[in-house]
Amino acid sequence: MSQLILDVPDETLRSLRFSNDTAATETRLAAAMKLNELGRLSAGGAARLAGVPRTVFLSCLADYGIATFVLSEDEIAGQAPLG
Template sequence: MTTVTVQVPDSVLPSLHLDPAGFVREMRLAAAIKWYELRRVSQENAAGIAGVSRADFITALSQAQVSPFQLNEAELCEELHELC
């Protein structure tokens, strides 16, 4: 596993009411959600980035109002049409 060090201003953690571990958890989850939303990572990889189960990641997507589906309606119709 790779370790990454991130420096943030001293005022950030108190303003978010987080300790360093809480900040890391939230940052990992936020990054995973955004990268999933941008279709840069799969749901499984995003859950791994966030350090949570896939089920918990889907719950986090719902709380962030991000669809757990990466296909839009047109893409889904195309996929279904190809199956028939």
């Protein structure tokens, strides 16, 4: 496994009221969610980056208002009506 080192200003951690461990966890989750939202990582890959099970990751997406499944207009148009 690779390790990345990120310099974070002390005042940023203080303003967020994060410990170093919490900052690392939150940063991994935020990066994973954004990379998934951009289509750069699958939900499974993003969950692995975040260090959580896929179901937990999908729940986190919903908690942050990020669409879990993204359909194109063509995909939506091809769908049968609900109900």
